[in-house]
Amino acid sequence: MLPWRLFLLLSLLSLSFSEETPTSHGLPRPLIIEYPTTAKELDEEQVRLQCDSWRFAVEANNVNPWKTIPQECADYVRDYMMGKGYGFDIDRVSKEAAVYAGSVELSGDGKDVWIFDIDETLLSNLPYYAEHGFGLEVFDPVEFDKWVDKAEALGIQPSLKLYELVLGLGFKVFLLTGRSEEQRSVTIENLINAGFQNWDKLIVRASEDHSKLAVVYKSEKRDEMVREGYRILGNSGDQWSDLLGSSMSIRSFKLPNPMYYIP
Amino acid sequence: MLPWRLFLLLSLLSLSFSEETPTSHGLPRPLIIEYPTTAKELDEEQVRLQCDSWRFAVEANNVNPWKTIPQECADYVRDYMMGKGYGFDIDRVSKEAAVYAGSVELSGDGKDVWIFDIDETLLSNLPYYAEHGFGLEVFDPVEFDKWVDKAEALGIQPSLKLYELVLGLGFKVFLLTGRSEEQRSVTIENLINAGFQNWDKLIVRASEDHSKLAVVYKSEKRDEMVREGYRILGNSGDQWSDLLGSSMSIRSFKLPNPMYYIP
Numbered sequence: 001m002l003p004w005r006l007f008l009l010l011s012l013l014s015l016s017f018s019e020e021t022p023t024s025h026g027l028p029r030p031l032i033i034e035y036p037t038t039a040k041e042l043d044e045e046q047v048r049l050q051c052d053s054w055r056f057a058v059e060a061n062n063v064n065p066w067k068t069i070p071q072e073c074a075d076y077v078r079d080y081m082m083g084k085g086y087g088f089d090i091d092r093v094s095k096e097a098a099v100y101a102g103s104v105e106l107s108g109d110g111k112d113v114w115i116f117d118i119d120e121t122l123l124s125n126l127p128y129y130a131e132h133g134f135g136l137e138v139f140d141p142v143e144f145d146k147w148v149d150k151a152e153a154l155g156i157q158p159s160l161k162l163y164e165l166v167l168g169l170g171f172k173v174f175l176l177t178g179r180s181e182e183q184r185s186v187t188i189e190n191l192i193n194a195g196f197q198n199w200d201k202l203i204v205r206a207s208e209d210h211s212k213l214a215v216v217y218k219s220e221k222r223d224e225m226v227r228e229g230y231r232i233l234g235n236s237g238d239q240w241s242d243l244l245g246s247s248m249s250i251r252s253f254k255l256p257n258p259m260y261y262i263p
Numbered sequence: 264m265l266p267w268r269l270f271l272l273l274s275l276l277s278l279s280f281s282e283e284t285p286t287s288h289g290l291p292r293p294l295i296i297e298y299p300t301t302a303k304e305l306d307e308e309q310v311r312l313q314c315d316s317w318r319f320a321v322e323a324n325n326v327n328p329w330k331t332i333p334q335e336c337a338d339y340v341r342d343y344m345m346g347k348g349y350g351f352d353i354d355r356v357s358k359e360a361a362v363y364a365g366s367v368e369l370s371g372d373g374k375d376v377w378i379f380d381i382d383e384t385l386l387s388n389l390p391y392y393a394e395h396g397f398g399l400e401v402f403d404p405v406e407f408d409k410w411v412d413k414a415e416a417l418g419i420q421p422s423l424k425l426y427e428l429v430l431g432l433g434f435k436v437f438l439l440t441g442r443s444e445e446q447r448s449v450t451i452e453n454l455i456n457a458g459f460q461n462w463d464k465l466i467v468r469a470s471e472d473h474s475k476l477a478v479v480y481k482s483e484k485r486d487e488m489v490r491e492g493y494r495i496l497g498n499s500g501d502q503w504s505d506l507l508g509s510s511m512s513i514r515s516f517k518l519p520n521p522m523y524y525i526p
Contacts, residue, residue: 045347053351060322060517062359088316096325254323 051076055258061240066261069135077134089256094158097253101166113230114166117237118177120257123153135259151186155194172200180205214262219245314339324503329524332398340397352519357421360516364429376493377429380500381440383520386416398522414449418457435463443468477525482508
């Protein structure tokens with residue numbers, strides 16, 4: 001019986017995605033509508049499933065591009081970021097990366113590199129996004145730059161742990177960020193306050209990079225590293241544009257970020 | 264106050280991952296232990312968070328390689344696959360891919376290609392995996408081949424919808440599967456029974472491909488397509504080894520699969 005049940009399940013899936021609530025009768029609707037007592041729970045389950053599905057699609061790079069989080073997922077994203085979910089996820093990425101880092105045979109010639117992105121990878125801008133709807137508002141670069149200038153972004157502890165581990169193992173650590181040359185000194189200040197030190201390079205956007213997509217700018221910088229003889233063994237970033245493109249790392253680690261998308 | 268709360272939250276995250284249950288006293292333990300009434304719920308929440316986190320890590324390609332699903336996630340994966348979650352996820356991938364497919368300007372020279380993997384992309388082996396712990400058992404190629412020979416895998420309806428859409432738009436459809444030459448005819452039979460037709464190529468593993476990792480074999484086949492002048496515009500697969508490597512597609516679509524991993 002099982003295959004048949006599964007066939008039904010899979011065949012009926014598209015039906016279950018209909019957004020209309022089925023009405024069980026064709027009678028004129030009463031003026032006062034009494035919802036079944038489970039309606040609220042059904043709605044909540046529906047929203048949770050939709051937002052789970054949206055988050056999976058974002059993290060697997062299936063939704064691309066997107067400007068804001070879906071309206072109906074506002075509470076879901078807030079709860080995820082402020083609750084335990086986000087913490088579990090960043091901790092696991094860090095641990096998986098640590099297992100890999102420890103398994104790599106380094107050459108010892110100082111050419112083995114681990115790349116880290118900065119925002120939502122080493123530093124968390126949650127205080128900013130908490131004030132701006134956790135991604136529900138369209139990104140405002142002027143407001144965000146004011147926040148960056150405060151150098152108050154928070155260190156992401158599991159990432160700091162990984163950072164210190166890979167440094168200790170002998171990797172060269174290159175920080176590759178979309179932040180601009182003008183933000184270099186506040187970025188250094190913020191990183192140091194958050195416990196990060198001893199990186200080998202901090203690569204920021206020069207004026208000629210500003211018009212480039214992040215995925216192009218970051219690929220070009222990785223291409224340069226490869227031309228200089230570096231081997232990119234690990235790359236940690238919260239955006240697919242940190243990880244994809246040319247001169248990709250042997251292993252990439254995608255940190256979760258359901259709040260915004262950078263192409 | 265918010266930044267401070269967030270700082271505390273992020274700083275304390277690693278503490279919250281401790282797997283030990285904190286004991287609130289140092290007194291000798293009573294012989295009959297009374298758990299707080301919420302202990303079961305706490306355990307359930309912990310398992311759900313861990314398994315959510317594991318699933319995110321798998322789908323973002325952070326866990327790599329893995330042989331079986333975590334023991335504690337057996338019920339979670341079964342509920343996801345047999346409940347609404349999987350259905351929502353495959354439906355969304357199909358819809359996102361459809362939006363992209365419809366937005367692409369085709370050249371009209373018959374060289375625009377969409378690649379589909381087969382297992383867990385066009386055809387579902389859920390009846391097999393339901394009998395084998397949904398990924399809890401180590402993969403048994405002999406048993407699995409017996410199942411494949413029955414040609415009873417189920418059509419994944421949202422994928423069939425996408426498949427028909429891209430054919431209708433004028434894409435060439437290439438099926439690129441890890442199945443072997445010996446399985447070609449049962450695969451064709453199964454695909455046709457499930458509603459798939461009019462593909463342009465069905466590429467299976469020849470004997471010399473059997474020793475290759477899937478990511479290598481599939482990259483080589485995409486390299487060939489590119490050499491023959493095809494433009495790979497879309498690629499749908501449930502494994503990262505379907506999507507990564509050389510001659511990557513302009514856009515890739517990762518279908519969910521928390522049951523098994525193919526390197």
